Amino acid sequence: xxxxxxxxxxxxxxxxSKFNVAKKPTNVEASYVxxxxxVNVTWDLSDETNVVDYIVYVSDTSDFDxxxxxxxxxxxxxxxIYVFDVAKYLPADVDSTILYFSVSxxxxxxxxxxxIGPRSDNADSSMIKxxx
Amino acid sequence: xxxIKALGIAxxxxxxxxxxxxxxxxxxxxxxxxxxxxSKKDAIVLSVIYPGLGQMTAGQKYKGISLFVGExxxxxxxxxxxxxxxxxxxxxxxDFNEYNQLxxxxxxxxxxxxxxDLKDRNDELDNLHTIRNTALIAAAxxxxxxxxxxxxxxxxxxxxxxxxRDSNRVVVRSAFIDRNPSIILSKRF
Numbered sequence: 001x002x003x004x005x006x007x008x009x010x011x012x013x014x015x016x017s018k019f020n021v022a023k024k025p026t027n028v029e030a031s032y033v034x035x036x037x038x039v040n041v042t043w044d045l046s047d048e049t050n051v052v053d054y055i056v057y058v059s060d061t062s063d064f065d066x067x068x069x070x071x072x073x074x075x076x077x078x079x080x081i082y083v084f085d086v087a088k089y090l091p092a093d094v095d096s097t098i099l100y101f102s103v104s105x106x107x108x109x110x111x112x113x114x115x116i117g118p119r120s121d122n123a124d125s126s127m128i129k130x131x132x
Numbered sequence: 133x134x135x136i137k138a139l140g141i142a143x144x145x146x147x148x149x150x151x152x153x154x155x156x157x158x159x160x161x162x163x164x165x166x167x168x169x170x171s172k173k174d175a176i177v178l179s180v181i182y183p184g185l186g187q188m189t190a191g192q193k194y195k196g197i198s199l200f201v202g203e204x205x206x207x208x209x210x211x212x213x214x215x216x217x218x219x220x221x222x223x224x225x226x227d228f229n230e231y232n233q234l235x236x237x238x239x240x241x242x243x244x245x246x247x248x249d250l251k252d253r254n255d256e257l258d259n260l261h262t263i264r265n266t267a268l269i270a271a272a273x274x275x276x277x278x279x280x281x282x283x284x285x286x287x288x289x290x291x292x293x294x295x296x297r298d299s300n301r302v303v304v305r306s307a308f309i310d311r312n313p314s315i316i317l318s319k320r321f
Contacts, residue, residue: 011221011257014231014250019243104240116239 022117025103030126039084039126043103053106056082062100096129176282183278190286202274210267217260224253
């Protein structure tokens with residue numbers, strides 16, 4: 001009885017396989033368009049299966065969790081482009097700054113529900129310089 | 133868990149009950165032989181109650197103490213690792229459920245860090261489980277050996293009585309005393 005009791009294990013090992021289907025976007029590019037005072041952000045994703053949205057992160061440092069504009073996000077459709085309205089996020093008296101962008105895909109399937117996938121490796125930067 | 137706690141309490145109770153026998157344990161082996169008038173059946177019953185008790189009462193002091201200590205240490209290890217396991221497992225289960233809930237609106241970053249954390253803690257629980265198993269198997273092995281020993285290898289009642297009888301027997305022998313043949317009668321008290 002003692003040996004049978006000792007063999008029973010009450011805990012279960014964690015598995016990561018259900019999250020591994022999520023892929024990270026690549027080739028994130030951010031370009032500032034002076035005429036519209038906006039940044040166009042584009043990216044690629046090799047496999048868009050089960051992707052329902054994208055999230056674009058904006059920060060004023062390359063370390064997103066330390067930035068003042070941290071984890072600002074916008075939900076997108078799957079068109080893989082986002083127009084970041086600079087005037088909406090930056091005060092008018094800011095003449096120049098550098099913003100960094102990163103992207104995640106949002107997944108939905110039988111096992112995942114609006115699960116935010118891994119962030120893109122390259123957080124692309126864009127120099128914003130307002131002129132009179 | 134209740135079984136382990138009951139065994140622990142039983143072990144500690146026996147330690148308290150056996151405290152007055154400390155003076156008996158401290159005596160030499162010969163005194164134990166004289167005290168081995170306890171029947172073999174009694175020795176077996178005591179061995180069933182707790183390993184080593186039967187051997188000690190049957191005069192095998194060192195073997196009895198070794199079995200007693202071996203069983204107690206094994207059980208203490210088992211109880212300690214089991215308690216550790218239970219405490220850590222409760223927290224682990226809670227975090228494990230939270231981890232599984234990340235499929236609903238969670239993020240890959242959180243899932244990755246929680247997975248690494250849970251994996252380490254799962255390894256720790258596995259180690260505690262192994263220690264508990266090993267200690268329980270050791271306790272069971274000591275117990276089994278103790279029973280086999282008390283049934284097959286402990287001194288019988290007859291041996292104990294013979295020792296007693298021999299010590300009280302009247303001895304008649306011949307000897308030369310001052311170059312004269314003599315007869316000596318002796319009795320050991």
